[in-house]
Amino acid sequence: MLMSPLELIRSLPNKVCPECGQLIEEQAESYLMECDRCLAKKEE
Numbered sequence: 001m002l003m004s005p006l007e008l009i010r011s012l013p014n015k016v017c018p019e020c021g022q023l024i025e026e027q028a029e030s031y032l033m034e035c036d037r038c039l040a041k042k043e044e
């Protein structure tokens with residue numbers, strides 16, 4: 001049985017930034033794979 005997207009998200013473990021290992025808080029822009037700090041670095 002397929003899970004709805006919401007259920008799928010809830011079942012996933014917390015995302016962790018692959019750059020620094022910091023836990024990424026859930027946010028609307030869930031496509032982001034890195035934490036705010038690492039994203040800010042890349043924009044420089």
Ligand SMILES: [Zn+2]
Nearest residue numbers: 017020035038
């Ligand atoms: Zn990071």
